[in-house]
Amino acid sequence: MPMADRSKLTFYLLLAPLLLWLVTLIILPHVGMFIVSLREKVGVREYETSFANYAVFFNEPLYWNTFARTAYMSIASTVLTLLIGFPIAYYIAKLTRGRSKTTLFLMCLIPFWVSELVRTFGWMILLRETGIFSNLLQYVGLADAPVEMLYNDAAIMVGLVYTSMLFMVVPLVTTLDSLDDSLIEAGYDLGASGIAILREIVIPHAMPGIVSGCIVVFMLSLGNYLTPILLGGKDSLWFTGLIYSQFITRFNWELGSAFGFLLLGLSSLIVFVGLKLTRQSLGKTMAQT
Amino acid sequence: MITGIPQSGAFKWTYRAYVALFFVFLALPLVTVCVFAFNDSVFPSLPWEGFTWAWFFGDEAPYIGVFHERPILRSIVTSGIVAFWVALLSVAVGTCNAFLFVRHDFPGKGVLYILMLLPLIIPGIILGISILVFSSSVANTLEDATGLWFDGLRPGLILVVLGQFSFITTFATLVISARLQKFDPALEEAALNLGATRWGAVRAVTLPFLYPAMGAAGVVAVLMSFENFNTTLMLVGSDAPLTITMFDRLKLGSTPVLNAVSLLLIVVSALLGLASLLLEKRQD
Numbered sequence: 001m002p003m004a005d006r007s008k009l010t011f012y013l014l015l016a017p018l019l020l021w022l023v024t025l026i027i028l029p030h031v032g033m034f035i036v037s038l039r040e041k042v043g044v045r046e047y048e049t050s051f052a053n054y055a056v057f058f059n060e061p062l063y064w065n066t067f068a069r070t071a072y073m074s075i076a077s078t079v080l081t082l083l084i085g086f087p088i089a090y091y092i093a094k095l096t097r098g099r100s101k102t103t104l105f106l107m108c109l110i111p112f113w114v115s116e117l118v119r120t121f122g123w124m125i126l127l128r129e130t131g132i133f134s135n136l137l138q139y140v141g142l143a144d145a146p147v148e149m150l151y152n153d154a155a156i157m158v159g160l161v162y163t164s165m166l167f168m169v170v171p172l173v174t175t176l177d178s179l180d181d182s183l184i185e186a187g188y189d190l191g192a193s194g195i196a197i198l199r200e201i202v203i204p205h206a207m208p209g210i211v212s213g214c215i216v217v218f219m220l221s222l223g224n225y226l227t228p229i230l231l232g233g234k235d236s237l238w239f240t241g242l243i244y245s246q247f248i249t250r251f252n253w254e255l256g257s258a259f260g261f262l263l264l265g266l267s268s269l270i271v272f273v274g275l276k277l278t279r280q281s282l283g284k285t286m287a288q289t
Numbered sequence: 290m291i292t293g294i295p296q297s298g299a300f301k302w303t304y305r306a307y308v309a310l311f312f313v314f315l316a317l318p319l320v321t322v323c324v325f326a327f328n329d330s331v332f333p334s335l336p337w338e339g340f341t342w343a344w345f346f347g348d349e350a351p352y353i354g355v356f357h358e359r360p361i362l363r364s365i366v367t368s369g370i371v372a373f374w375v376a377l378l379s380v381a382v383g384t385c386n387a388f389l390f391v392r393h394d395f396p397g398k399g400v401l402y403i404l405m406l407l408p409l410i411i412p413g414i415i416l417g418i419s420i421l422v423f424s425s426s427v428a429n430t431l432e433d434a435t436g437l438w439f440d441g442l443r444p445g446l447i448l449v450v451l452g453q454f455s456f457i458t459t460f461a462t463l464v465i466s467a468r469l470q471k472f473d474p475a476l477e478e479a480a481l482n483l484g485a486t487r488w489g490a491v492r493a494v495t496l497p498f499l500y501p502a503m504g505a506a507g508v509v510a511v512l513m514s515f516e517n518f519n520t521t522l523m524l525v526g527s528d529a530p531l532t533i534t535m536f537d538r539l540k541l542g543s544t545p546v547l548n549a550v551s552l553l554l555i556v557v558s559a560l561l562g563l564a565s566l567l568l569e570k571r572q573d
Binding site for chain 2: 009011013014015017018021022025026027028029030032033036084087088093094104106107108109110111113114115116117118119121122123124125132162165194215219222223224225226230240243244247248253255257260263264266267271
């Protein structure tokens with residue numbers, strides 16, 4: 001067999017698994033889901049193509065309220081994660097070195113290796129009525145009866161920030177690491193204040209990390225199911241919860257698929273806008289996380 | 290590290306306190322879960338009733354420890370089987386993808402690369418329902434056409450494996466590609482000059498160079514598979530992996546046996562995580 005033919009054969013043999021994976025598990029399922037979302041049930045095993053399922057979403061306040069609520073809670077958790085994580089990333093990248101730097105960085109990674117279920121369970125034990133915080137408050141005398149801190153929006157927020165912290169800190173540390181220290185020192189030498197240096201030097205340099213961190217955290221919060229359900233209780237009103245109940249409890253796959261597509265649309269839109277605003281490519285952004 | 294910058298002592302100490310507080314925040318839920326695995330009470334909450342190993346080794350109701358709790362042991366085995374297949378498949382396909390993207394130039398490469406990254410930005414729940422909808426409609430069509438049953442396409446372990454594989458492969462591809470990019474093609478050419486066949490050279494020179502990355506990708510795949518919840522939730526059938534079993538228990542109300550399982554999970558994930566780091570370190 002000539003060389004060129006052989007390398008062509010290798011190429012097709014390498015291409016086959018990739019195409020098989022992407023076509024059967026990613027592309028066709030999403031096309032199929034879109035088709036199902038356009039199906040309106042008019043009788044037993046009888047369907048018509050229409051936007052009826054999307055109309056249901058826009059006509060039922062519970063549905064779009066939950067959608068909007070999921071979106072703004074996710075934005076809030078992203079902002080909070082950034083605000084809490086940025087000083088930590090700066091500390092690890094710029095104020096430590098050698099062994100202690102590696103140790104601090106590793107300590108940020110560990111909670112991520114542990115299942116999200118275990119992490120959420122930990123917060124449940126801490127926050128619930130018979131939990132640690134409630135007992136602590138009574139012991140110190142700040143409360144005279146058990147305090148329920150679970151099953152509210154603040155609890156959901158704590159859980160979301162905790163779960164996504166790593167995805168903010170890692171890209172931030174990576175970008176801050178590449179900032180030359182002498183630029184910061186030069187800023188000080190020229191008489192700039194700490195705030196001015198942060199605004200003029202550090203943040204512009206860290207922008208790629210901030211964007212990729214925010215995108216990932218937002219997506220993870222939007223698509224989270226465990227944290228809102230377990231920490232927010234039955235009335236957590238998270239959009240993924242609606243999708244789950246349409247699919248598993250109500251068995252209304254048509255409406256569930258429409259919901260799934262709306263969530264996917266919102267999440268893709270945010271990624272797209274984030275990348276466009278900062279003129280970055282998906283590949284570069286994902287490589288940082 | 291920045292030195293020689295004037296900062297007030299108060300600022301420095303506030304900053305340090307903040308960092309310390311942050312790490313307390315990170316450790317708190319995990320430490321709590323672990324500590325209450327040893328509480329001699331049927332609820333994982335205060336008051337502290339004394340130290341016990343019963344939630345690990347106990348075999349008398351209500352103190353049934355992890356090692357005597359059948360449903361939990363069975364779900365650990367299920368998770369292990371799923372993780373094994375996911376790791377095997379994703380490392381195999383990831384290695385092929387790495388060779389394809391690093392070694393070949395072809396029209397449409399950019400588009401395929403973006404498609405390959407897409408599973409990272411699709412929420413896990415959506416990935417799960419889309420595969421569920423698609424496989425069910427394929428099963429319906431096939432069953433209508435042939436009159437046979439296609440149980441493998443209904444919710445169950447096969448779909449769980451495929452669902453997890455569908456996004457973990459992206460991670461495997463990225464890890465293995467990064468390593469292959471560092472490979473010096475001159476080494477492979479040397480093997481060819483010495484009379485090796487193309488495949489022989491890849492097997493004797495390139496693949497051993499990739500082993501640490503493949504190992505790291507495999508460990509990460511096992512970790513991600515073990516702790517995956519969202520995608521698995523939508524595709525699970527009657528055999529539930531560990532996270533699903535724990536979730537069902539948690540909704541009903543928990544006993545410290547869940548803390549004991551969690552403690553074991555924390556220890557195992559920390560060990561696996563360290564293993565993947567060591568494997569990555571060996572590459573440098």
